[in-house]
Amino acid sequence: MPLGFSMKEMKDNKRILVLPGDGIGPEVCKEATTILELVNEIHSLNLSFSEALVGGSAYEATGEPLPQDTLKAARESDAILLGAVGGPKWDELDYQYRPERALLGLRSELDLFANFRPAILSKYLTSSSSLKANNVENLDLLIIRELTGGIYFGEPRGRTEGKKEAFNTMIYNQDEIERIGRVAFEAAQKRNKNLCSVDKANVLEVSVLWREVITELSKEYPDVILSHMLVDNAAMQLVREPKQFDVIVTGNLFGDILSDIAAMMTGSIGMLPSASLNSENKGMYEPVHGSAPDIAGKGIANPIAAILSFAMALKYSLNLDKEADNLEKAVQEVLDEGFRTKDILSKGTKEVSTIEMGAAIISKLK
Numbered sequence: 001m002p003l004g005f006s007m008k009e010m011k012d013n014k015r016i017l018v019l020p021g022d023g024i025g026p027e028v029c030k031e032a033t034t035i036l037e038l039v040n041e042i043h044s045l046n047l048s049f050s051e052a053l054v055g056g057s058a059y060e061a062t063g064e065p066l067p068q069d070t071l072k073a074a075r076e077s078d079a080i081l082l083g084a085v086g087g088p089k090w091d092e093l094d095y096q097y098r099p100e101r102a103l104l105g106l107r108s109e110l111d112l113f114a115n116f117r118p119a120i121l122s123k124y125l126t127s128s129s130s131l132k133a134n135n136v137e138n139l140d141l142l143i144i145r146e147l148t149g150g151i152y153f154g155e156p157r158g159r160t161e162g163k164k165e166a167f168n169t170m171i172y173n174q175d176e177i178e179r180i181g182r183v184a185f186e187a188a189q190k191r192n193k194n195l196c197s198v199d200k201a202n203v204l205e206v207s208v209l210w211r212e213v214i215t216e217l218s219k220e221y222p223d224v225i226l227s228h229m230l231v232d233n234a235a236m237q238l239v240r241e242p243k244q245f246d247v248i249v250t251g252n253l254f255g256d257i258l259s260d261i262a263a264m265m266t267g268s269i270g271m272l273p274s275a276s277l278n279s280e281n282k283g284m285y286e287p288v289h290g291s292a293p294d295i296a297g298k299g300i301a302n303p304i305a306a307i308l309s310f311a312m313a314l315k316y317s318l319n320l321d322k323e324a325d326n327l328e329k330a331v332q333e334v335l336d337e338g339f340r341t342k343d344i345l346s347k348g349t350k351e352v353s354t355i356e357m358g359a360a361i362i363s364k365l366k
């Protein structure tokens, strides 16, 4: 320990790792990082920052989408802010070199099993939703997706030698279901106390077990109303009447699909943050949008999802609720004043660039 540092100061010095990645990732992370440094300064939070390579840009520089140095820095940090990974340039690469491998590697290496994907419709974007306004007005639902198990990681997996055949395994054990179940019940307790567990129990044994474990667990949370829904029905209900949901909990693959449906209802995925946490609340925070290579480098990407991802980091990993609320309020004020990036532009609003949007939010924070 360096001389002159007390134990408390060492402990308070939380580390944030920024992984800008590919496409619009660096542009939106730049704005989020500037804001992060400002919030750090204004509130004397004593956060420290570093940056590392991930995804396609890491592959270009090192031959690997998730270099050892990056993984090491990720393990040593309290929160990770990730921009986005991927792009057409790397689509033809072998599976193990693809940028997406970095995401899956970080999730499993850091045991980030609990993925929070809120779908909140900003009041300004009601007309941008793909659904009718009255179905989505004030929509605020939370999908909690299991992120380190299920068919994404199940073994055996692979291709059969000698013939054109391939296989994956959907597998969950009681502990994995219970730990994501607890996260979901606790999240529901803090919201409207409604939890819908989504599975495919009419066909899959793994879903029958999922339903059994969640039902058993519900006895510990008598204040939460639990329901079960089959995934095909859940997909239909989400586009029919999304406001019937409060919190949805589901496995890795179903959560991947349902969270994209939910995101689409909010008008622009340029606004949605997400969090992936382990059991110590260490987390990786990323915009729900991808690397959007078609608009990369043009300065028009919406930095709000990245900025709100940082707000989530403040809340979930750094226990700085007040600071997170402040930041969310600043974003809201800027939207109130009519500032819009291209993706959320509508009649009577002011179009701004990525940098201008960041600057407008900064001016509210100051």
Ligand code: IPM
Pocket (backbone or CB within 6 Å): 100, 103, 104, 256
């Ligand atoms: C997501 C993405 C990833 C996933 C891909 C890029 C591996 O679709 O975070 O939803 O399937 O989990």
Ligand code: MG
Pocket (backbone or CB within 6 Å): 256, 257, 260
């Ligand atoms: Mg997905």
